[in-house]
Amino acid sequence: MLHSIxxxxxxxxxxxEFDALVKPEAFAGxxxxxxxxxxxxxxxxxxxxxxxxxxKRIQDEMNQLDAMAxxxxxxxxxxxxxxxxxxxxxxSRDQLLETVRRAEPPTxxxx
Numbered sequence: 001m002l003h004s005i006x007x008x009x010x011x012x013x014x015x016x017e018f019d020a021l022v023k024p025e026a027f028a029g030x031x032x033x034x035x036x037x038x039x040x041x042x043x044x045x046x047x048x049x050x051x052x053x054x055x056k057r058i059q060d061e062m063n064q065l066d067a068m069a070x071x072x073x074x075x076x077x078x079x080x081x082x083x084x085x086x087x088x089x090x091x092s093r094d095q096l097l098e099t100v101r102r103a104e105p106p107t108x109x110x111x
């Protein structure tokens with residue numbers, strides 16, 4: 001009996017954690033983080049129009065995601081699809097972080 005209650009509690013906890021990851025507020029936080037990273041990356045390469053266009057597109061898409069997540073219809077998307085979207089956003093964030101890490105320092109002087 002005690003074993004089945006523990007298992008039920010584990011499943012309930014996992015379900016709650018999953019729900020927290022795919023709720024609209026979680027997407028608002030991720031999109032804000034991506035927007036900030038894109039702004040930082042844009043400042044690192046101001047003279048590259050192709051990169052600036054990419055950054056602009058990322059910022060526009062994050063604004064669209066914010067608007068979409070704020071609407072009640074967003075909850076109509078299956079949790080699995082929202083989790084897939086979350087994974088995609090995290091992958092994009094990791095790529096932007098790597099881009100920022102690869103940036104050349106603005107000066108050759110060691111600080």
